[in-house]
Amino acid sequence: MTFNRNTLVSSIALTATLMATGAQAQMSDNAVRIGYLADMSGTYRDLAGPGGLEALQMAVEDFGGEVNGAPIEVSSADDRNSADVGANTVREWFDTQNVDLVAGLVASSVVIAATKVIEDNNGLGIVSGSAASSITNEHCTPNHIHWVYDTYPLANGTAKAVVEQGGDTWFMLTADYAFGHALEADVTRVVEDNGGEIVGTIRHPFPTSDFSSYILQAQGSGAKIIGLANAGADTVNAISTASQFGVVQGGQQLAGLLIFLNDVHAMGLEDTQGLLLTTGWYWDMDDQSREWAERYFERTERMPTMVQAGIYSSTMHYLETVAEEGTDDPETIRAAMAERPVEDFFSRNGRIREDGRMVHDMYLARVKSPEESTGEWDVYEILSTIPAEEAFRPLAESQCELVTN
Amino acid sequence: MTMIFGVPLAVFMGQLMLGLINGAFYALLSLGLAVIFGLLKIVNFAHGAMYMLGAFAALLGLQTLGLNYWLALLLVPLLVGGLGMLIERYMLRRIAHLDHLYGLLLTFGLALIAEGTLINFFGVSGSSYPTPTALQGGYNLGFMFLPIYRAWVLLAALVVCLGTWFIIERTRLGAYLRAGTENSALMQAFGVNVPQLVTLTYGFGVALAAFAGVLAAPLYPVSPTMGSSLLIVVFAVVVIGGMGSILGAVLTGLGMGLVEGLTKVYYPEAANTVIFLVMVLVLLVRPAGLFGKEA
Numbered sequence: 001m002t003f004n005r006n007t008l009v010s011s012i013a014l015t016a017t018l019m020a021t022g023a024q025a026q027m028s029d030n031a032v033r034i035g036y037l038a039d040m041s042g043t044y045r046d047l048a049g050p051g052g053l054e055a056l057q058m059a060v061e062d063f064g065g066e067v068n069g070a071p072i073e074v075s076s077a078d079d080r081n082s083a084d085v086g087a088n089t090v091r092e093w094f095d096t097q098n099v100d101l102v103a104g105l106v107a108s109s110v111v112i113a114a115t116k117v118i119e120d121n122n123g124l125g126i127v128s129g130s131a132a133s134s135i136t137n138e139h140c141t142p143n144h145i146h147w148v149y150d151t152y153p154l155a156n157g158t159a160k161a162v163v164e165q166g167g168d169t170w171f172m173l174t175a176d177y178a179f180g181h182a183l184e185a186d187v188t189r190v191v192e193d194n195g196g197e198i199v200g201t202i203r204h205p206f207p208t209s210d211f212s213s214y215i216l217q218a219q220g221s222g223a224k225i226i227g228l229a230n231a232g233a234d235t236v237n238a239i240s241t242a243s244q245f246g247v248v249q250g251g252q253q254l255a256g257l258l259i260f261l262n263d264v265h266a267m268g269l270e271d272t273q274g275l276l277l278t279t280g281w282y283w284d285m286d287d288q289s290r291e292w293a294e295r296y297f298e299r300t301e302r303m304p305t306m307v308q309a310g311i312y313s314s315t316m317h318y319l320e321t322v323a324e325e326g327t328d329d330p331e332t333i334r335a336a337m338a339e340r341p342v343e344d345f346f347s348r349n350g351r352i353r354e355d356g357r358m359v360h361d362m363y364l365a366r367v368k369s370p371e372e373s374t375g376e377w378d379v380y381e382i383l384s385t386i387p388a389e390e391a392f393r394p395l396a397e398s399q400c401e402l403v404t405n
Numbered sequence: 406m407t408m409i410f411g412v413p414l415a416v417f418m419g420q421l422m423l424g425l426i427n428g429a430f431y432a433l434l435s436l437g438l439a440v441i442f443g444l445l446k447i448v449n450f451a452h453g454a455m456y457m458l459g460a461f462a463a464l465l466g467l468q469t470l471g472l473n474y475w476l477a478l479l480l481v482p483l484l485v486g487g488l489g490m491l492i493e494r495y496m497l498r499r500i501a502h503l504d505h506l507y508g509l510l511l512t513f514g515l516a517l518i519a520e521g522t523l524i525n526f527f528g529v530s531g532s533s534y535p536t537p538t539a540l541q542g543g544y545n546l547g548f549m550f551l552p553i554y555r556a557w558v559l560l561a562a563l564v565v566c567l568g569t570w571f572i573i574e575r576t577r578l579g580a581y582l583r584a585g586t587e588n589s590a591l592m593q594a595f596g597v598n599v600p601q602l603v604t605l606t607y608g609f610g611v612a613l614a615a616f617a618g619v620l621a622a623p624l625y626p627v628s629p630t631m632g633s634s635l636l637i638v639v640f641a642v643v644v645i646g647g648m649g650s651i652l653g654a655v656l657t658g659l660g661m662g663l664v665e666g667l668t669k670v671y672y673p674e675a676a677n678t679v680i681f682l683v684m685v686l687v688l689l690v691r692p693a694g695l696f697g698k699e700a
Contacts, residue, residue, distance in 0.1 A: 041521070043630075046528040176674055205677035209625060209634055212423045213669035213676075216549060220416050233531070236626050240533060244552045244624070246543060266530035266626060 428662020647697020
């Protein structure tokens with residue numbers, strides 16, 4: 001299997017090289033330079049972090065390490081979830097290393113700052129880790145693409161499915177910062193549009209280590225659903241606390257709105273079983289995904305999250321486009337990437353819209369019970385597909401300047 | 406239904422209960438800090454890391470050796486306390502004659518090293534530690550559902566806090582300790598091995614943190630970063646109680662748990678800041694802390 005895949009990839013690379021000979025002179029400094037910026041040590045480390053860098057390097061290796069004879073060079077930096085650190089690193093990359101592509105890009109606050117710098121330097125960025133849908137809405141630029149998911153489909157998938165199953169009264173636990181507020185707003189809209197009602201909201205500080213008080217208040221509200229508009233450690237904490245306080249036995253259900261594979265893996269199935277969630281990709285969803293995920297697992301001993309898979313997918317799409325166009329000029333590449341459909345182990349029915357949003361099929365999943373699971377990483381059952389064109393915010397509602405002008 | 410400031414009595418009682426349980430954690434951790442500062446004048450920034458190591462040791466013990474919760478509760482504090490004694494003997498002692506700032510920097514550095522190393526191996530998502538079988542389930546108190554494990558945490562923490570207070574304030578060993586830190590030259594003249602006493606005290610303070618870590622393991626995800634967020638709050642508690650006051654640390658810990666619990670009902674947005682607000686007020690009115698002796 002691996003043999004076939006590698007042969008395939010090398011032949012694509014070879015063909016691309018043959019087709020584009022003579023265009024070599026157009027690669028800036030005769031090299032394609034990729035800078036990987038992510039949280040490598042903090043709260044968001046496990047969903048992208050070093051594992052995302054590994055996925056990126058895997059894409060570069062699979063591609064053959066060079067584009068049309070020009071070597072591909074990868075550098076990486078830890079943004080420490082700080083917008084300042086992130087923006088300065090990107091600026092330095094442009095000033096001193098002539099970076100062609102900025103990849104990774106996780107915490108929304110860092111991304112909004114970094115994409116401004118990318119725009120000022122007329123570079124190209126592919127955002128794989130962030131949740132905020134504003135990145136391709138009011139914060140869109142002609143210089144970046146948002147690849148994996150955002151808050152719009154998260155609400156659209158999970159909240160809609162939950163209301164349709166009868167969960168029509170909601171109590172929201174929201175992380176008290178921009179991302180949480182955005183997610184809360186998206187969820188409120190979806191719940192109300194589908195005939196449900198929000199009966200109470202608590203905005204908790206970010207981060208919070210003890211959720212018992214909030215869970216007790218949510219229990220007292222009598223709402224059928226406790227919606228978690230938070231992420232990472234906060235979500236993990238809220239879910240395990242709810243389990244200790246017997247929330248599910250008391251007849252209430254939890255709806256986690258942003259949950260990654262590593263979160264479920266960390267909490268274990270005992271505490272998370274039955275949880276509904278929306279994901280952009282799952283390693284065990286079909287043969288193509290499994291094949292790639294197993295190769296990834298051999299390198300890292302962890303199954304990839306949707307973000308890590310998205311980093312490979314987007315890097316591959318970028319390199320293939322660069323090879324075909326014979327240039328790494330950001331404007332040309334951004335336009336050419338948008339013309340190519342995105343169809344690979346990660347993305348189904350994918351395409352890049354003019355606002356920079358890569359729309360693709362999203363999935364509604366349910367966390368398996370310990371009895372249903374056959375292995376450490378066998379944790380989701382995919383319930384349904386949310387088609388690409390329905391999942392994301394329609395362009396008609398866009399505030400992005402690239403669309404409205 | 407009886408209401409207290411717009412909140413049903415039942416909810417109010419439940420929140421007080423939870424506040425008390427969180428307060429027990431604060432008490433246990435700030436007690437260790439207070440003992441170490443009060444007796445050795447070391448500002449132990451590695452305290453959060455020791456708490457985290459306690460939780461990790463319990464988790465790894467369970468996963469690799471099958472060490473059960475009750476044994477972990479006994480053995481882990483000894484193990485981590487032993488590590489603390491090594492740190493005191495071979496590192497802190499060398500800089501004991503320097504300004505307190507050096508001890509602070511050293512322990513802070515050790516905390517960063519411990520955290521970074523574990524992040525490298527285990528990531529930051531954390532793992533869950535199963536609640537021991539005997540303490541699963543909960544009581545229905547009428548006004549709330551109280552998980553048995555949380556009731557146990559409250560009880561265990563209070564017993565350990567009172568025991569510590571008793572040893573230090575009411576026993577001969579405690580008297581030696583207090584005297585040794587007051588005037589170590591004189592104590593040594595009486596034939597008491599003061600350096601050994603200091604090592605043991607540091608080890609004991611660290612063991613208290615590790616004990617809190619084992620208690621916390623079934624409650625919160627066990628992750629390398631679990632200590633650093635708690636440490637700052639615990640320092641605030643110690644400052645409010647009065648640096649070095651043992652009873653002050655315990656009472657303030659419980660009190661701050663209650664204050665924080667009520668904030669979570671009336672204005673959740675401020676829950677993480679309220680303790681620091683109290684700290685500012687206390688520093689303005691009583692700079693030595695609520696229970697501290699005036700400097």
